[in-house]
Amino acid sequence: MLRRLGIAGRMSLLVLVGGAVILGVVVGVSAHVSRGMLERELEAKATALATSVANRLDAVERSITRSAVGIAHAVENLPVSREQVVTLLQAVVRDNPDVYGAAAAFQGGVPGTSRATCPYVYRHEGSLAVKDLAEGGYRFQIRDWYTLPMELGQPVWTEPYYDEGGGGIVMATYSVPLSTGTGETRFRGVVTCDVSLAGISGLIASLPLGEAGYGFVLSADGTVVSHRVKQYIMNETIFSLAEARGDPTLHALGLRMVHGESGFVPFTTFTTKTPSFLAFAPVGAEGWSLGLVFPKEAVTSRVRALGQTQILFGIAGFAGLLVVVLAISRSITRPLRHLDAATRALAGGNLDAPVPEPGGNDEVAHLAASFAQMQRDLRIHIDQLQATTAAKERIERELQIARAIQLALLPKTFPPFPERNDLEIYAVLEPAREVGGDFYDFFLLGEDRLVLVIGDVAGKGVPAAIYMAVTRTMIRALFREDSEPAEVLNRLNQELAEDNDSGMFVTVFCAVVDLRGGECRYANGGHNPPLVIRASGELEPVPSVSGYVVGAIEGPPFASGALILAPGDTLFLYTDGVVECMDRAGGLYGDARTRERLMDLRQTSCNDLIKGVREGLRRHADGAEQSDDITMLAFRLARGA
Amino acid sequence: MGRRLSITGVLVAVAATASAEVPATHVRLVLPWRHQAQFAGYYAALKHGLYAQDGLDVTIVGGGPGRDAVELVRGGQADVAVLPLSAALLAREHGGPVVNVAQVVNRSNLMLVAWRNRGIRRLKDLEGRRVSMWQEELSAPFLDFFGEEGIKPIFVPQYFSVELFLRRGVDACAAMEYNEYHGILQAGVDPSQLTVARLRDAGFGIPEDGLYCLESVARGNPYVVARFAAASLAGWRWVADHQDEALDLTMEYLRHDHVPGNRSHMRWMLTTLLPSIFPSAGDQWTFGRLRHEDYDRTLARLTDHGVVHLNLPFEVFCWSTETHAP
Known part of the structure; x- marks a missing residue:
């Protein structure tokens, strides 16, 4: 195929192929380099964002723990009545937008009553509602938010739960144990403040994570607390997802997250299996964790766009290069074609065919000059040959005469x-x-x-x-x-x-x-x-x-x-x-x-x-x-x- | 919450109509716990018309904190309850005349789960350690076990979660192998971090889920009860043969009632539970039936530990159409 092409075609083709290879290498290398740069850029951005979101969630957590501790402090140290407790709870919930609800549970009652009581103030349809969780068969005494601080003797964040008591929403509760203020630490009950996870999900959803990016939050047990797939929330843990997918890497990642580590790792999304990156950071002191997912597509699409631009420019450059190469090679081969024509004429016997005389001092000019010289030499040689032939013919004639003489005499x-x-x-x-x-x-x-x-x-x-x-x-x-x-x-x-x-x-x-x-x-x-x-x-x-x-x-x-x-x-x-x-x-x-x-x-x-x-x-x-x-x-x- | 209310509404409505007449085709089944694969057989029997083809119109009511299945049966708001054998005996102790119409889970799934890094390598190590433990009927086999072994742990009440254990508030906790144990694993705990012991391996296993109704109900509607029991068991047979579909069905119940849970946990539950329902070659018990010896042994254990004080013959407790036919 290459051999069938003319010099101009062959040069163009070779330049084209060589240029394509160079362009390919350039695009590939620059894609690799820019991908690395973009990934690092994304890592920095994602890590910063994850930390900033974690800090905002920390702030929410702190505001809730402060509220709960504040109430507990008041209830523990002041001889408050049930009504005063309710007033206090109402004030806290009203003044603190992060607090969804607050309760004070007393196993032995408060001054003025000996029954177990648990006033609960919570947001309901834009205003505050009050109910007593000790009534209506709710049995607050068996709930984690009650038993955990009691058994552990310290304030706890519960795992998120679907509340059946008052709110009817997914929430997590910060619960502070109450002890009698008489020096002897005897458990009296708890003071709790709830945070609605819907609020956290709203915060996560509002993050600028790009079109396909999303965030999720895990509790200390790895339970999915916030995720764009609502089905996961409260139902799956990161470990159950790893189990369902048979993915030990995800399991290991889950352990890193619930152990309070932060990082930036390659990640495959749970549902769509999209190759992504995950930036994760701990939230609060209870082992909750925030994950921000950025599809690799966000990086690759930019790399691809860059590559496309490069290829576009490359092709345009090619076209120009091709025109130049064709022009140059044609200017080189034009005298060659004329020489070719002259050679054919010469071969046909026309020694006077005009030989082109290209200007310049390049190889083609030398070739043309040599060709002209050859034509002149050939002309001289043929002239000489004709003369020689004539002489030979004369000699031959003489020989014939000699032979005739010889034979005639015998x-x-x-x-x-x-x-x-x-x-x-x-x-x-x-x-x-x-x-x-x-x-x-x-x-x-x-x-x-x-x-x-x-x-x-x-x-x-x-x-x-x-x-x-x-x-x-x-x-x-x-x-x-x-x-x-x-x-x-x-x-x-x-x-x-x-x-x-x-x-x-x-x-x-x-x-x-x-x-x-x-x-x-x-x-x-x-x-x-x-x-x-x-x-x-x-x-x-x-x-x-x-x-x-x-x-x-x-x-x-x-x-x-x-x-x-x-x-x-x-x-x-x-x-x-x-x-x-x-x-x-x-x-x-x-x-x-x-x-x-x-x-x-x-x-x-x-x-x-x-x-x-x-x-x-x-x-x-x-x-x-x-x-x-x-x-x-x-x-x-x-x-x- | 809204859905829950509507179901309760239906329940109340059904109960209202049923109390007027003796329940003939309407059967309300109440579960001892929230919807999960533990009850897949009943879902399957309802979904695939096994109840319907026996002329039964069954409603399944999930249980959970704040809903006592025994009370619902005693109060006539439910006709049949799924109860562990120990709970049924305790109901008898408290004057609830329930009878066993079928025994679904014959093999015990109770276990003790302990933190290995708290120095618990074997159960003897639990001496003097904090162990969270269910109340009343479910604790009986554990108390029996600890009593026999001469181990005296410090018991801490355990209700519906093992959070206290996960937060290292206790050194060990009670668990169902098919439920809490796997829940612990799904919180990122590796089995190698745990020391576990099955009560049945130590010889303290007792039968678990059975179907119970008031003796009066069984006596009044012997064939309805028998048909219900048979269809329920047929439901379990279907589940054994169609585990993936059974999981789909279970997940529908979970989602409908906002019960937290995931499919892989339900799968674990089902695959762990099925060998406790369908006997293997070495097992003494028969599918669907309470074994006389197991009943006697359970009653003796509970009596020994002062949980019950009953003189209740097997034939009275365990109802069958053959022995109790009018």
Whole structure:
């Protein structure tokens, strides 16, 4: 996918991905950090709020305990009548808005009566009501607010209870034991002040705890005294909730709360199971506890809002970045595209296609400059190539001419003397691609003598061909004057060596065969000695005679050699192109193989002999190009001639 | 308070009509205590028509502080009461001619709960220590136990709460395993902080809740009483099979009467109580019936401790249609 995109697309994509990763990390880290900050902020706020609310509740508690202690003090120390007690209770309840109701319970009665009595003043429909709890079967003597201070001998806050006596509300009572004022501490009864828990719930409900936050109050036993779920109030303890949920953590938290600790802990709400934080603080001296719950959502929503803002800005930044990246990458790739077009034109053969020349000194400008340079170099190179090709073509033409010259001078008609049956002769010259300057010749001197010539000009091409033509012509001419081969070579050497500025020379073997007697006189100017294949089956080179290459220097005279050719004997003349015929690996055909081949073919006609050797060479070469001409000539005196 | 008044109003109205004629199909059942799972069987029998299908129109009246079930039965404001055996015998002692028509809770659930960190490791340690104790009939098995063991604690009256114990005002308190004990645990006390002893384990358990009515009522309406007893027991069987629904039903009564309490406490109560109602393999007693031996033993104990002075044959006390059929 990435590979299919252009550079601009790829850069944009990579920048986009890289930017997204960076943005993600930034948002994540900042969310983490800001969450921590917000949590700490919430903790400070919540703890402060919890403490402040606890203090307000403490104040309520103190005002109630003060009231109760005050009444108790009066009742204990003054000989008050029941009516006076009621008046006192009324005054306290009326003057203290925190006090819901107040009672004075006497187990043995008050001055003026011996019956148990318990006047109770409480708020009822906006005014104060009075009743006696000792009447109507209420049995105050079995109530916690009566028995606890009696048994414990000290003032107590009762657990909250649903009052059936007077108020008919959920309340808690502060109860102070009364003793006789005579020094001997004997229990007389109690003085109580009630606080309505509805008031506490109202206070909690009015707290600024946010939309989903709420507060709750636990009594010393862990009983839920105030909670937004009314069902919990008085029915559940924090421990029963922990039991119902099988949550030991909540149980442990409950113990911390009722043991008067304060703290700020993660918390799961009872009903909705909302992940939250709980700040808790003790209230009063009786082990009551206040808890303020703040859903984590309050923190996370702010973190989320922050994250959303960051992401929004990030995306906007991205869009801008993308535009910039696209613009930059397009400005980079525009000359590249033009270069691409120019390259295509160049590849199509248009060397004059304009090459863009972007300004600046960047890599693309360098590339364009290099490309322009390449185009110029290519143009020069092609010009040179054209010139070279022309020259080569000329050389090739010259070679063709040379080859034409070479071949034109050779006798090519076989049999050359169809009227004669006393001799057999066959020759072949296979020029190399670059003409080597080989030649052969034969002609009759009179009726009975045949001249055989084979030569190899040192050098190649047209000069070699011309030199060969000169040599051949001169040999022919010289043999017309003198039939002695050594003398012919002497004369030839003289002629050629004279004014030989080119330094060319030729190896020549020539022989004159007396067709009647078989005598063969010969001279050799540095050429491969021909081979004689006797009719009897032996193969031997012609005996060597002294003689240097022809045309190089005016030097020592050539010696004459002679041998007798019997009928059926074959004289095989050849140039070094035969023995030096190379296979593909550069291996030479060699003398031994040549001789072996000749021996194999000795019974055949000269024609077949030459063709047979040629075939052997072709197999050896196996298509390898030969650097030298291959020239062979076979002569045989007919049997019975 | 308003609801309470209305129920009392209904009760009074029913009582007024019932007193004119012998109660035939109207049966008023009064409980010895506030609504809780201890009475789930009766709620179930009413709710699921077990009473109705026996032609009974039953009203259940909750008890509690200030409402004496025995008095209501004696006064004719209620027809049947759920009473502990000891309370029924005490009613007899005070001239209330009640008879047992069914015995629901045959196994005792009384226990002593003590603070371990007050040095109470075993019950002997309670010698001379403050122990809060129920009054009269419920205290008899405890007094019996302490008497037999030769332990002399200082008794402090205990009424409807164990606050005094929770505030360490006493070293030990009396408790029902299915109620007060679990209440203490739900106040954040760990069982490891407590030393507990069940009276039945010490051999001092006596039967608890039974169904009682005046002998005259039973004699006058033997079949109504028998049908009521049978339907009540059937209610308990239903509860045993449908505990969650029974808890739902119980919670309805609690909420209706503003009785403090929570579901997990009611669950504890029910699961603790059911094995005391339905016998297991080793138990001598039968479901729903008061065992002769248990009656004799209980009477002897109460007599020994001077709680009652009765010469009351089992056959007179324990009513059945077979023996008392007219």
